[in-house]
Amino acid sequence: MNNITSLEKRESVKKDYDIIADEYSEEFGRLYEDIEVVNEFMAKLKPNSKILDLGGGTGKLTDLFIQKGHQAICYDFSKEMMRKSQEYYPNLPYILDDMLNMEQHFESNTFDGIIAFYSLFHIPREDLNGVFASINNLLKDDGIFCFVVQLGNGEQFIDEPYLKEQGKGVLYFNFFTKDLIKQMLTNNSFETLFETEKTEVGENELGEDGNNKVFVIARKKTK
Numbered sequence: 173m174n175n176i177t178s179l180e181k182r183e184s185v186k187k188d189y190d191i192i193a194d195e196y197s198e199e200f201g202r203l204y205e206d207i208e209v210v211n212e213f214m215a216k217l218k219p220n221s222k223i224l225d226l227g228g229g230t231g232k233l234t235d236l237f238i239q240k241g242h243q244a245i246c247y248d249f250s251k252e253m254m255r256k257s258q259e260y261y262p263n264l265p266y267i268l269d270d271m272l273n274m275e276q277h278f279e280s281n282t283f284d285g286i287i288a289f290y291s292l293f294h295i296p297r298e299d300l301n302g303v304f305a306s307i308n309n310l311l312k313d314d315g316i317f318c319f320v321v322q323l324g325n326g327e328q329f330i331d332e333p334y335l336k337e338q339g340k341g342v343l344y345f346n347f348f349t350k351d352l353i354k355q356m357l358t359n360n361s362f363e364t365l366f367e368t369e370k371t372e373v374g375e376n377e378l379g380e381d382g383n384n385k386v387f388v389i390a391r392k393k394t395k
């Protein structure tokens with residue numbers, strides 16, 4: 173994929189979520205998937221924590237965190253996903269921007285917790301280390317970072333059923349290896365607290381061999 177810039181990859185993801193926002197949100201926009209991992213993340217946070225929900229989509233997790241007494245903000249770059257958020261969860265705090273720009277919106281050491289649920293696999297490989305570094309910078313010392321990514325081999329444009337319905341078939345993914353996960357965490361001073369894998373097979377899953385996901389909860393190491 174050397175002929176496409178990282179900006180072009182991210183712009184294509186943004187456009188694609190604008191296209192599929194209605195259908196995607198209808199199915200997943202209020203569904204609490206993998207809630208046991210989200211609960212594990214919350215269990216590691218103090219009451220009234222400040223939480224950033226990166227690539228938060230409709231903001232369902234932001235809303236959940238607020239219901240649980242935390243201060244949370246949703247951050248996503250698709251204006252159509254933000255429109256769905258306003259429909260489902262009116263008045264939810266929301267920043268509409270690319271997560272590569274997150275440090276323009278917040279000061280260092282702002283958050284107790286940052287979660288990136290099903291969003292880091294749309295970050296181009298060349299931008300990944302910078303995103304992990306920004307997350308580390310925005311977290312307070314001992315802050316908690318939770319994310320889920322899909323295992324596989326590198327960057328691919330793959331079939332996305334909702335896009336197909338709209339006459340455009342493929343969406344950009346950056347699949348992770350376990351080594352890449354480890355490298356990103358180590359390079360950016362995170363210590364892993366919890367890691368679990370899940371394989372799901374079904375017609376809605378990505379890839380013929382099913383969908384291997386890794387959930388990670390890590391802590392920012394104190395300098």
Ligand SMILES: C[S@@+](CC[C@H](N)C(=O)[O-])C[C@H]1O[C@@H](n2cnc3c(N)ncnc32)[C@H](O)[C@@H]1O
Pocket residue numbers: 182185186189200201226227228229230247248249250253269270271272288289290291294295
């Ligand atoms: C699969 S959805 C996940 C939404 C939500 N976190 C959830 O678990 O349902 C991926 C979301 O990440 C957002 N996203 C992808 N790349 C992004 C980027 N570079 N900056 C901000 N948001 C991004 C998309 O717009 C989309 O809303």
